[in-house]
Amino acid sequence: MSIYPDFYERFCCLAGACRHSCCRGWEIDVDEQSAAYYAALPGSLGDQLRRSIEHGDEGAHFLLTADGRCPFLRGDGLCELILKLGEDALCDICALHPRFYEDVGETELCGLGLSCEAVCALLLERKAPLRFLDDESGEAFEFARLLSRLGFPAQEQALAYGGEKPSEAFLDRLAETEAIDGHWLSELAALRAVLPGLTMPKDARYDRVLQYFLYRQLERAEDWGLDALVRYAQESTAFLAAQDAMAGFDPEHLRRYSEQIEYSTENVEILMK
Numbered sequence: 216m217s218i219y220p221d222f223y224e225r226f227c228c229l230a231g232a233c234r235h236s237c238c239r240g241w242e243i244d245v246d247e248q249s250a251a252y253y254a255a256l257p258g259s260l261g262d263q264l265r266r267s268i269e270h271g272d273e274g275a276h277f278l279l280t281a282d283g284r285c286p287f288l289r290g291d292g293l294c295e296l297i298l299k300l301g302e303d304a305l306c307d308i309c310a311l312h313p314r315f316y317e318d319v320g321e322t323e324l325c326g327l328g329l330s331c332e333a334v335c336a337l338l339l340e341r342k343a344p345l346r347f348l349d350d351e352s353g354e355a356f357e358f359a360r361l362l363s364r365l366g367f368p369a370q371e372q373a374l375a376y377g378g379e380k381p382s383e384a385f386l387d388r389l390a391e392t393e394a395i396d397g398h399w400l401s402e403l404a405a406l407r408a409v410l411p412g413l414t415m416p417k418d419a420r421y422d423r424v425l426q427y428f429l430y431r432q433l434e435r436a437e438d439w440g441l442d443a444l445v446r447y448a449q450e451s452t453a454f455l456a457a458q459d460a461m462a463g464f465d466p467e468h469l470r471r472y473s474e475q476i477e478y479s480t481e482n483v484e485i486l487m488k
Contacts, residue, residue: 218361219325220427221346222337226313229333231292235470237312237331238288245275249306260299317434319365324433329473335466338427342419345426358426365433373429373445376421376452380410385450385486392482395475406454406461413460415453424469425452431477439487447486451476 245253245268253264267286269278277285287295296304313328327334338345344357356364359374390403428448436444451472458468476482 216321217323217325217350218347219350220327220338220430221348221355223325223327223348225337226327226334230294233292233332235330235332235474236284236288236292238294238309239279239282239284242279243277243285244306244308245277246307247274250275252304315431319433319436322365324430326427326431328477329427329431329469330478332466332470335470335473338423339420339466339469341423344419345423347430358430361430367433367436367441370441370445373448374422374426376425376449376456378415378417378456379449379453380413380415381450381453381457385454388486388488389454392476392485393479395471399475406457409461410457413457415456415460416464418456418464421452421456424455425449428452432483435483435487443487447483450486 250268250270253261253268255261256264263286267278268275277287280286285294289295289298294305294309302310313331313334315326315328317324317326327337329335329338346355346357347361348355359369362368362370362373386403386407390400392399394400425448428451429444432444432447455468455472458472459465462468476486
């Protein structure tokens with residue numbers, strides 16, 4: 216059985232219109248089947264593919280350009296492989312991103328990562344309660360029901376954001392995470408300087424964010440305990456609300472936070488601890 220959020224099937228890549236392409240700034244692994252396909256591809260494109268892939272003990276990956284871009288990302292933001300070979304030619308990680316699939320017991324939780332600006336827009340476009348769908352029965356239900364179905368105890372605090380500010384301890388831990396770029400620590404310092412005087416926003420969209428943060432981490436419940444995951448979701452949401460209180464509501468705050476934290480196992484563990 217698979218569960219997915221109600222906006223899952225409406226996701227569509229922004230392609231050339233994306234301001235934060237997933238085709239730059241990340242190491243792009245090439246799975247074995249795709250590597251074999253690329254190795255046998257004839258013609259100039261096959262030659263370019265073979266020149267652009269490095270093989271090592273941990274597998275193959277694309278050699279990024281000097282400015283950190285996939286060698287097949289065109290100047291207009293489109294993928295040369297898709298244009299010339301079709302989407303079926305993509306390696307697994309490119310075909311799946313930003314989707315994720317995690318098992319909790321006998322249930323597969325499907326979702327979309329928030330490092331993608333299109334996904335952030337989908338999550339934040341509504342203030343209605345976040346709902347999830349069962350792919351077998353077609354049943355739709357809210358987050359409390361999802362927790363119950365997965366065998367977790369009731370977590371009233373996991374359902375809504377109450378306007379809290381992020382704690383000093385959480386901000387300390389954020390400062391310990393490996394920074395995604397040179398601006399991360401200065402952004403934290405700027406927020407801490409004004410945090411005491413901020414009036415925190417109250418918006419039902421933060422309920423959706425809190426629940427989705429928790430949903431994203433439910434497969435870690437066995438390792439960390441549900442209470443730790445709830446606290447992580449609460450503090451992460453409070454941090455985003457504080458950023459919005461300081462600089463105005465902006466989905467980019469959510470996208471950037473996800474990119475900084477959720478795509479680094481080490482950074483998530485720093486916060487969980």
